[in-house]
Amino acid sequence: MTDTHIPYWMAFAHARNMTNKRKMDFLIEVVHDRETIASALQKIELGDKMGFHFTDKEWSSMQEAVKEVPNNAFLAEKLIDQGIDIVHVMEKFTYPKLLKDNLKKEAPILIYTKGNADLLKKNSIAIVGSRKCSETSLHFTDFIAKKAVDNKKVIVSGFAKGIDKQALDSALNYKGRSIIVLPQGIETYQTKTYYPAIVKGDVLVISIYHPKAPWSVGLAMDRNKIIYALAHEIFAAESGSTGGTWEGVINGIKRGRKVFVRKAAPIENNANNLLISKGAIPVDDYGKVVQAENSLLFEFNEAPDTYSINQTPVQTNDGIAEIVIKELINRLGKGITIQEIIDLLKPDSISTTHLNKLLSNHKSLIKTKKGRINVYHLKKNLPDQTSMF
Secondary structure (H helix, E strand, O other): OOOOOHHHHHHHHOOOOOOHHHHHHHHHHHHOOOOOHHHHHHHHHOOOOOOOOOOHHHHHHHHHHHOOHHHHHHHHHHHHHOOEEEEEOOOOOOOOHHHHHHHHHHOOOEEEEEEOHHHHHOOEEEEEEOOOOOHHHHHHHHHHHHHHHHOOOEEEEOOOOOHHHHHHHHHHHOOOOEEEEOOOOHHHOOOOOOHHHHHHOOEEEEEOOOOOOOOOHHHHHHOHHHHHHOOOEEEEEEOOOOOHHHHHHHHHHHOOOOEEEEOOOOOOOOOHHHHHHOOOEEEOOOOOEOOOOOOOOEOOOOOOOOOOEOOEOOOOHHHHHHHHHHHHHHOOOOOEEHHHHHHHHOOOOOOHHHHHHHHHOOOOEEEEEEOOEEEEEEHHHOOOOOOOO
């Protein structure tokens, strides 16, 4: 029998005219430790705003959403009968922690899954790229997929033609496992090709959209953030100067993620090298980090956080972070800007982009914004965030 709260979660998650961030604010301020989603929406139906400052459009949208609860109950029963699980963001043990860690308040309220959900807890790698791609990019994808399978990593892909399909097929050809992130509702996903792999537990299909939502360009662009957020490592085989891969890589760089992009040969017609100039990490056709023009020389070791800069292995993530942490301790709670860090380190050659990459993912540090300036703090010096995250 369907969890009686699920239809309410569906209504809330798919309510229009309210951003994901605002929905998260509502969950944190109103629902968490105070209400269930069902009781909260029932109060909304009766006109109780529970102290939350809804805009007029948000309030109207939430009242409309409550009317969908009966229809959602029938739909949820149907989905569960088809072997589809429905997981909401407040389920601490089943909702993917990686999504919360990487997307914070942009993490989806609800995810629909079909297949082996344990794959969400495994070490993972995303391989992304254009639908129309070169043979070189396909060979790169195949090689990276094989290496990932050899290292027991799950491959995340977007179920599109070109690089996505190659990544998925290579994962299965090498007896590995894969997560498919749909650009549509899970009920509209119909393919018999991968059904045996789903049953076997080698493939998990997930969607964050209304189960009946058809494929669209907008959803295809939007789901890229989920692909990136579900991966510990990100490799881009080929990108144009616009489109989903480009936007995804740029967004990943802005979030401080390590995005490895295949360095293109001069004769290639793609935007790979432009992405590298914007902060992506260049790799060769075998996934090894290489030198980019006007960039640092990196040597990639087995541990992804271990780099040698200009072949002198002194500027490691931990080494730089240790200096920054000592300085922050001396500052007694005051943050330090990225320019102050550069002045403190006085490196021979290091860009602001690469320094941000080294510090953003450190477990003791947190990056905030002061206007357009990145400021780092010790996590323990900032107020704890809600336990939802």
